[in-house]
Amino acid sequence: xxxxxxxxxxxxxxxxxxxxxxxxxxxxxxxxxxxxxxxxxxxxxxxxxxxxxxxxxxxxxxxxxxxxxxxxxxxxxxxxxxxxxxxxxxxxxxxxxxxxxxxxxxxxxxxxxxxxxxxxxxxxxxxxxxxxxxxxxxxxxxxxxxxxxxxxxxxxxxxxxxxxxxxxxxxxxxxxxxxxxxxx
Numbered sequence: 001x002x003x004x005x006x007x008x009x010x011x012x013x014x015x016x017x018x019x020x021x022x023x024x025x026x027x028x029x030x031x032x033x034x035x036x037x038x039x040x041x042x043x044x045x046x047x048x049x050x051x052x053x054x055x056x057x058x059x060x061x062x063x064x065x066x067x068x069x070x071x072x073x074x075x076x077x078x079x080x081x082x083x084x085x086x087x088x089x090x091x092x093x094x095x096x097x098x099x100x101x102x103x104x105x106x107x108x109x110x111x112x113x114x115x116x117x118x119x120x121x122x123x124x125x126x127x128x129x130x131x132x133x134x135x136x137x138x139x140x141x142x143x144x145x146x147x148x149x150x151x152x153x154x155x156x157x158x159x160x161x162x163x164x165x166x167x168x169x170x171x172x173x174x175x176x177x178x179x180x181x182x183x184x
Contacts, residue, residue, distance in 0.1 A: 005045035012057070012130040018104045019128075022112075025097045026061040026124050031174050034065035034121070047127060057130050062123040068116040076114060077102040101126075158183035 023042070030040045041062045048056040068076060079099040105112045110128035162184045166172040 001039070001041045003041065003043040005043075007046050008044050008057075009132045012132060014128065014130045015108055018108055022101045022104050022126060023059065023061070025101050026126070028171050028174065029097065029124075030061055030063035030065065030122075032170065034063045038064040038121075040064075055129070055131075057128050059126045059128075060123055062121065064121040067118045067120045068114065068122055069118050073114055073116060077112065160184045 044059045047058045077098050102112050113125050116122035164175050
């Protein structure tokens with residue numbers, strides 16, 4: 001599910017490529033660690049009022065997946081760190097994704113955090129300073145505030161050719177299925 005606060009503008013200025021990489025990784029992890037039938041929610045909202053066109057925005061990716069213990073959260077954003085020794089075997093991955101996300105978010109002047117508990121899912125929060133501008137399109141014109149289905153976005157992306165570079169077969173499959181649903 002996607003929920004956008006009513007004050008999210010049509011355009012924001014920022015590094016679209018980095019933001020897509022961070023959100024793509026967080027969503028991919030949510031899919032990977034949430035069992036079938038679970039729930040994944042993404043939301044975007046303003047956290048501080050606009051000052052001279054600049055304000056802080058938060059994007060949250062919340063899942064009902066396996067969760068992360070408090071102890072494991074302390075090193076979660078470190079390179080080559082997995083939540084437990086069996087994570088790489090069970091779910092795949094190198095333990096670099098969240099470290100890269102943290103680095104990219106810091107380079108954009110923001111912060112990333114996690115709130116989680118074992119068996120209760122996780123909520124990753126990315127806070128970024130972004131200005132209103134036509135340079136970064138975050139949502140289509142007159143988009144509904146809540147999008148439960150990807151089908152409505154199909155027309156917007158129909159015919160778009162996308163190169164997927166992914167080293168994990170499950171992530172590749174998930175990404176390809178998502179892109180097909182979007183009409184790519």
